[in-house]
Amino acid sequence: MMISTEFDSGNIEVVSADAPDQIRLRIRKDNESEFFQWYHFKLFAQTDVKHTLIIENASESAYPKGWEHYYSFASYDREHWFRVPTSFDGKKLTITHTPEQETVFYAYFVPYSWERHLDLLQWAQQSAWVEQRCLGLTLDGREMNLLVVGEESPKKRKVWITARQHPGETMAEWFVEGLLEHLLNEDEPVSRQLLDQVVFYIVPNMNPDGSVRGHLRTNAAGVNLNREWAEPTLEKSPEVFHVLKAMDAIGVDMYLDIHGDENLPYNFVAGSEGIPSYDERHANLERLFKEAYLRATAEFQTKYGYDVDAPGQANLTVASNAVGERFKCLAFTVEMPFKDNDDLPEPYQQWSDIRSRLLGRDTLKAILDVANDLR
Known part of the structure; x- marks a missing residue:
């Protein structure tokens, strides 16, 4: 597994990514600011294996209530985006997804490059x-x-x-x-x-x-x-x-x-x-x-x-x-x-x-x- 953000509007920090069921992440703050909530990253994944991505600092974000009843976007081709199961326990945001292809992008909303x-x-x-x-x-x-x-x-x-x-x-x-x-x-x-x-x-x-x-x-x-x-x-x-x-x-x-x-x-x-x-x-x-x-x-x-x-x-x-x-x-x-x-x-x-x-x-x-x- 590997996670990349080296592209336009990329944002995530990897705490650990040793196992598909325990990928620990944090959203990076805006430069010179305390604001953060936007994320956008690419995952190199194992196909047909359930992946659990945990954003650990979600409750510290600019709008923590924004995570309630929210579902993350995902895409294989960066043109067609769909929602994937997402939950918020008051502290951490958890995205659960079984990728059908070897790479997949995730984002807070559909990116506009x-x-x-x-x-x-x-x-x-x-x-x-x-x-x-x-x-x-x-x-x-x-x-x-x-x-x-x-x-x-x-x-x-x-x-x-x-x-x-x-x-x-x-x-x-x-x-x-x-x-x-x-x-x-x-x-x-x-x-x-x-x-x-x-x-x-x-x-x-x-x-x-x-x-x-x-x-x-x-x-x-x-x-x-x-x-x-x-x-x-x-x-x-x-x-x-x-x-x-x-x-x-x-x-x-x-x-x-x-x-x-x-x-x-x-x-x-x-x-x-x-x-x-x-x-x-x-x-x-x-x-x-x-x-x-x-x-x-x-x-x-x-x-x-x-x-x-x-x-x-x-x-x-x-x-x-x-x-x-x-x-x-x-x-x-x-x-x-x-x-x-x-x-x-x-x-x-x-x-x-x-x-x-x-x-x-x-x-x-x-x-x-x-x-x-x-x-």
């Missing part, structure tokens, strides 16, 4: 509707990429979408991939209607360094980017600095920041109720979008989510709050589960890369329904 990210950018660029821009560089020297979709015009609404501020929340970039696939489909009537009214500004990966390093929540400097939107700096959070600078130059009429939630088994949004400028117009826009989202897909619900901030008490370091206040626009954090959507359970894959892509597609319908009301 840097190579696939680059492929997505170049694929999108082939559309006559798309311009790819580089906003600046990360601390590790990677590009901060922006896709501009649609013909820019002062009359059109400006919709910004950012994804994966927290790099371990890979469902966010799968969401963007699905959204782009349908937005750039010339035979899709929703897309044609949208691009007559809207220009999209899409950052598919807000945290390239953390993604490649195998982080859960932070960038190369150990900084949580979704707490940097009040005063981002080139020294700590150039990713946010560059995107916010572009927003200031272009303007924002609507903003969606795409995430994954470790604990809650639902799809939901978090609004800007607590920002200082929140008023009746803002409240009405939020209501219209939620109603449109409910019509667009059965995957969305409004019963479960985060507690609503009291008036004037929003954390303005958080992206959706900061952008909603700065531009007086409709702004939401969109959350997807790591587990399953308990409203529509699917026993084989639970919530997955495929369902994340479909939610991205269906979000376009909700945006179209509110586009005329954004100004």
